[in-house]
Amino acid sequence: MKDILRMTHQRELILEELGNCHNHPTADALYERIKKKLPRISLATVYRNLEILSEAGMIRKLEISGRQKRFDKEIEQHDHVFCVQCRRVDDIRFDQSRLISLEEGQSQGYKISGCRVEFFGLCPKCQARNKKKVAKKDDCDAGCKGACKKSVLSVRQREVLKALATSDDVCANKDIAAVTSLEPKQISCQLTALKKKGFVTSPVRCKYEITEAGKAAL
DSSP states (O other), X not given: OTTTOOOOHHXXXXXXXXXXXXXOOBHHHHHHHHTTTOTTOOHHHHHHHHHXXXXXXXXXXXXXXXXXXXXXXXXXXXXXXXXXXXOOEEEEOOOGGGXXXXXXXXXXXXXXXXXXXXXXXXXXXHHHHHHHHHHHHHHHHHHTTTGGGGGGOOHHHHHHHHHHHTOSSOBOXXXXXXXXXXXXXXXXXXXXXXHHTTSEEEEETTEEEEOHHHHHHO
């Protein structure tokens, strides 16, 4: 089929852009690149031609664990490793002869024509990014003593917290409403959000008090 496939300008451009990509792009990502050079091309046309080129053996179609199909200009036999966090896909080569082959009777009657191996994990960039997040969190826990949590409070939530902080006893919605500009229904919504954040607690049914974390967030 490769010998009889008519090479149109669109297909030539698709092959060219695929060759310029080293990240095993999806059809959507490839389309975004191609339409810069061929503005009138449609996504459906890119999809259709990728399938045709794949069937002709001119490119490889990667179907990785049910995710969006990706395409590879390298048609020589090799396998892939993908990042479960950012979805990056890289080539990986290893000796497949070391794999355990199916014994007689294990193939369920199938005539086996090949084997595909998938490796997955975290790519180097995601590992470094995650380490920075952990380090930043550790620095925060050790140094800011809750001050950084101020940014997660809305104006209404801060108003409710201040009312609870100035009270000597647990408060009901009507008690908070008496010292704020909020309606009881608004207060109820804010209390639910603040409780999820650990900033308020409810030691008595329908009554609330501020926690130490809530005081630190003010």
